[in-house]
Amino acid sequence: MDALAGLLDGPRARGAFLMRSVFDPPWSVRIQDHAPLTLVTMLRGTAWVVPDQGAPVPLRPGDVSIIRGPEPYTIADDPATAPRAVIHPGEHSTTPTGDELCQVMDLGIRTWGERADGMAVLLSGTYQLEGEVSQRLLRVLPHLLVLPAGALDSPLIPLLSDEMTKDEPGQDVVLDRLLDLLLIAVLRAWFSRPEAATPAWYRAHGDPVVGRALRLLHDHPAKPWTVAALAAGTGTSRAVLARRFTELVGEPPMAYLTNWRLALAADLLREPDATVGAVARQVGYSSSFALSAAFKRVRGLSPTEHRQAVGSPDLTPVG
Structure with missing residues (x-):
């Protein structure tokens, strides 16, 4: 993907x-x-x-x-x-x-x-x-x-x-x-048109290294990615991947991964039978506590508060 x-x-x-x-x-x-x-x-x-x-x-x-x-x-x-x-x-x-x-x-x-x-x-x-x-x-x-x-x-x-x-x-x-x-x-x-404000992630897809890295992150968000593992998957060095990814996408690869995981988690939390623990595992966090901490740090509210804000029933933070 x-x-x-x-x-x-x-x-x-x-x-x-x-x-x-x-x-x-x-x-x-x-x-x-x-x-x-x-x-x-x-x-x-x-x-x-x-x-x-x-x-x-x-x-x-x-x-x-x-x-x-x-x-x-x-x-x-x-x-x-x-x-x-x-x-x-x-x-x-x-x-x-x-x-x-x-x-x-x-x-x-x-x-x-x-x-x-x-x-x-x-x-x-x-x-x-x-x-x-x-x-x-x-x-x-x-x-x-x-x-x-x-x-x-x-x-x-x-x-x-x-x-x-x-x-x-x-x-x-x-x-x-x-x-x-x-x-x-x-x-x-x-x-593809000159008047379009083409997003950085779309332009980056055409790069042979960064495009491959983006596909890996989107296909497998739950993997325990590190810059080294991602570099190995793209056939380049950590330094080259980190520099090219940041230049083309506008943020480092691990920051991009965090935002992508939390966007996926926010969608999954809309499901009425979802739990924080189950969602955490689906998007690459080891526990409900780890996901909650990342959600709170990046988005300023907990998964339960997010779910209440979008009008879904409350959920229990268990796996």
Whole structure:
């Protein structure tokens, strides 16, 4: 597993909300569903993404936009068009005055809008990301990015659009996986562009030594790593690995490992039947006390306090 794959393992779609929206101008939809990540692409026609803060951004046919929430935004045929519909949490839609729209604008399987052959068609896929690993990905993305149509050489958009109109056994799983593949393709294309603030860990993946070290840490976080053991795994010396890793990633290898382990632990602690001891062993700590001490030192709160903060039941610190 490389660094990008490790981070994307968190936002893997499970029952993601996918929809084809069809409109005739003038149209405008206010999105306030609090979703952490939404992918939107224009299948036909043009649109504007209008954030509450910042300038409107155009979407042309084939463009793909990733919008990082939970802040609300508007998608419209023109930035000046007032919203005609509002999308709330739980895939609930109303007029701006609160009248129900879900049934009124239902056009069939995963299709919503005014008429089936409208001038503008947009495809959207919404992720609900709650984990610490997911947050590591979200933090490196701008609030709004647009990948031009020509920058993505992939058959995934027409394939996803076609599959969205089907209602066959296992269809939700098929759509989730296609959405995952499209997100990965868009992120890889975006990170290769000069305007992208590419994170250090992504650039470092291309280094033959540091990239190998990152894959080892992501694949085997529970191993008793030392700089010497990691250097042996990459075929270089301790000094060379420590220097190159710090230069390319921005922190020493053991500091990176600690942060990665604690991010994984924070996700695992959300599980209602997890114990601190069991989680500790999964991420490379010898005991619940060792994990608790690291959690408190780095994050400023204990595993139990973290779990209470994210709304999970209390847990007993035993193995």
